[in-house]
Amino acid sequence: MHLVVIGLNHTTAPIDVRERLSVPESGLADALSRLKMCGCVTECCILSTCNRTEMYAVTESRDDDAVLIDFLSALTGVPKADFTDHLYTRSGHKAVDHLFRVSAGLDSMMLGEPQILGQVKSAYCVAGDCSCTGAVLNNLFQQALAVGKRARTETDIAKGAFSVGYAAVELANSIFGDLYGRRILIVGAGKMSENTAKRIISNGAGSVTVANRTFERARKLAEELGGVAVGFDALDQALIDADIVISSTGATEPIITRQTMAKLMRVRHERPVFLIDIAVPRDIEPEVGELDNVFLYNIDDLQDLVEQSVRERQKEIEKVELIIEQETRKFTAWLKTLEVVPLIRLLRERFDSIRDGEWEKYRGRLNHLNDRDRETVQALLQSVINKISHHPMVRIKDYANTHDGYGKMDVVRELFGVEITEEMEEAPEASAPEGAEKE
Amino acid sequence: MSSLLLGVVLIAYFISAVLYLANLHVKHSRYALFGAVFAAAGFVVHTVRVIVVHAGGNTPFSTAPEALVLVAWAIVLLYLIILWRYRLPAVGALEMPLAVICILLAASVAKQQFASGVISSGWLKVHIVAIILSMAAFAVAFCCAVFYLVQNKLLKSKRLSGMFRRLPPLELIDGLAHNLVAIAFPLLTLGIITAVIGVHAGLLRTETSPVKIAASAVTWATYALYLFSHGVLQWRGRRAHYVLIAGAVAVAVTTALHGFK
Structure with a gap:
């Protein structure tokens, strides 16, 4: 029995390798079913995002790692030699720690980003739907999701801006409170402004107006965003109406000058306006930002904000690692109860405590017996326990060598009511087979 | 009894104030929660x-210190409402x-009676309550x-x-300040009208001086200007x-001129 993760991510592999090894969502269920058919794999789950492809599996032994790598090569059609150098293999508690780090966002390219939690969840759901998960992976992934949530609620690892769009939303929130019903004006129908606008719209903003030099492109983007298109001649009126302006035209000269904006602000009754200039060269004169109630941010400002959030989130890493350590310890303690030697020990302890308990209970009524007879009764008790436990113990030792041992151990654990003890929680190191790392 | 209770109140408010100030500077803490608990208690x-x-x-408002204590009470009441609503x-x-x-000031000023003991007069009660409530609301608007x-x-x-992240959004705080003044201004007006009618009809026996009247008028005019520019001119x-800050000054x-010598 062997819990392992084999995979690669943005730190170990360049984008072209990651691209070739990624498993499309549509092919995931099929891939998992094929992996399960390998024979040595009891449970498996594949997590494939743009930054990582990872296979989580419960197999018979460490020797099966090669089977997993062969499978990945066969599945994606990439020769092994092309990617083995980029692979990492972690097993036992290191595999647990790895998944917890992934779901908490510590392993993401953008520290603490929220999408990964959803990706872990959907990977788990797909595996669950094709019956590829069992006792171990079910528990592992549910724990991982819980860890991801804990990290995000108990620390600030997921606070702040992850991209220019996020930064814009955060600023807009600080100005307007919420974005409901706010009017957005997009000046210049570029890709960048589209992304930023989408982020703001998804946070609840109201109407959208697109102004572009070529009306046709304005119309196309407006249609996509569910807004209206206007020509550049109507820009002034649009600026008067808007609360948030996103500008990214290819113009070489500023299209919004201090003079125009000052005039428009008077018409606006000084109603605050948030100007986002993501064009290079800039579309809005920097002096516009000096006007009262005008909040002008250019691409560098927003980029700074993103970097600053990253720095702040980095300070939270330690706290998240503490949570992960705690949860990994708990999980490995549970996993340990599924290992043969500890399970047998736990079972023995359980039987012994039953024996002692019953002896204590009835001893009083056996006072009329002499010492020899009492010893006989005790021997009798021990003998019954030995007889009952003999067969299960032998079978459990056999389970260690079968690939679905973890699942069967879990059943044994459940049948005999063997629980995790404090002492086990404290010693995670000894519990797990040492994780092999190869990077 | 009452001064003992006031001591307890003062300590609770003080702890709450310290917690809230700390909350502005410390990240991800429960200071705000405990601050609210102490404020409410x-x-x-x-x-x-x-x-x-x-x-x-x-x-409760027969003397200047008592009136100030009541202002503090109204400020905290407004704060708890803001916490709940916003x-x-x-x-x-x-x-x-x-x-x-407010409470510390109350403890340090002389216990002089307002308007030479005619506090039982209904006019004076309306006048003082209206002024106290408007003062509290103006104070909160000042904070905003x-x-x-x-x-x-x-x-x-x-x-x-x-x-930055712990301060309220601009528009929200702007709206809140406006709502507070919109409530306080009619109260202030009521307070001034009751005072004017009271003095002229002989219901209130109090000293009037041109300085006092001018200060009241300036206060009233400042807030009138604010409401007019905000509501009518949409500024x-x-x-x-x-x-708003000028209004608070x-x-x-005006309070100093009226209440204390």
Whole structure:
């Protein structure tokens, strides 16, 4: 029995390798079913995002790692030699720690980003739907999701801006409170402004107006965003109406000058306006930002904000690692109860405590017996326990060598009511087979 | 009894104020929560005290210090309402210290009676209650204005770390300040009208001086200007909040002239 993760991510592999090894969502269920058919794999789950492809599996032994790598090569059609150098293999508690780090966002390219939690969840759901998960992976992934949530609620690892769009939303929130019903004006129908606008719209903003030099492109983007298109001649009126302006035209000269904006602000009754200039060269004169109630941010400002959030989130890493350590310890303690030697020990302890308990209970009524007879009764008790436990113990030792041992151990654990003890929680190191790392 | 209760109230408000101030500087803490707990607990004791004083036969606002204590009570009441309605704990960082200052001031000024003992007069009661409530609301509006200006400054200078994230959004705080003045201004007007009619009809026996009248008029005019520019002219932004701060200064001066010698 062997819990392992084999995979690669943005730190170990360049984008072209990651691209070739990624498993499309549509092919995931099929891939998992094929992996399960390998024979040595009891449970498996594949997590494939743009930054990582990872296979989580419960197999018979460490020797099966090669089977997993062969499978990945066969599945994606990439020769092994092309990617083995980029692979990492972690097993036992290191595999647990790895998944917890992934779901908490510590392993993401953008520290603490929220999408990964959803990706872990959907990977788990797909595996669950094709019956590829069992006792171990079910528990592992549910724990991982819980860890991801804990990290995000108990620390600030997921606070702040992850991209220019996020930064814009955060600023807009600080100005307007919420974005409901706010009017957005997009000046210049570029890709960048589209992304930023989408982020703001998804946070609840109201109407959208697109102004572009070529009306046709304005119309196309407006249609996509569910807004209206206007020509550049109507820009002034649009600026008067808007609360948030996103500008990214290819113009070489500023299209919004201090003079125009000052005039428009008077018409606006000084109603605050948030100007986002993501064009290079800039579309809005920097002096516009000096006007009262005008909040002008250019691409560098927003980029700074993103970097600053990253720095702040980095300070939270330690706290998240503490949570992960705690949860990994708990999980490995549970996993340990599924290992043969500890399970047998736990079972023995359980039987012994039953024996002692019953002896204590009835001893009083056996006072009329002499010492020899009492010893006989005790021997009798021990003998019954030995007889009952003999067969299960032998079978459990056999389970260690079968690939679905973890699942069967879990059943044994459940049948005999063997629980995790404090002492086990404290010693995670000894519990797990040492994780092999190869990077 | 009442001074003991007031001591308890003062300590609770003080702890709450410290917690709220710390909350502005410390990231991800429970200070705001505990601040609210102390504010609410202090408010309950404060309310009990108001009832005790009233039951003891004294109108709770018969003297200048008592009136100030009542202003503090109204400030905390408004704060708790704001916390409940707007979820803006940051405002507590100014409001709670303000409540503490009111109580400390009350303890340090002489216990002179208002208007030579005719507090039983209905006119005077209406006058004083209206003025006390409007003062509390203006005080809270002042806090909002300060937060607005600070947040505005941070946004303009693009210093967006630390305190920035814990301060309330501009539009929200702007709306809140306006709502407070919209409530307080009619109360102030009522207070002034009752005073004018009271003095002329001989219902109130109090000294009037041109300075006092001028100060009241300036206060009234300042807030009238604010409401007019905000509501009728639809002006928004920094300047409106400077007007609010000027109004608060006028309130402080008028209060000093009226209540204390």
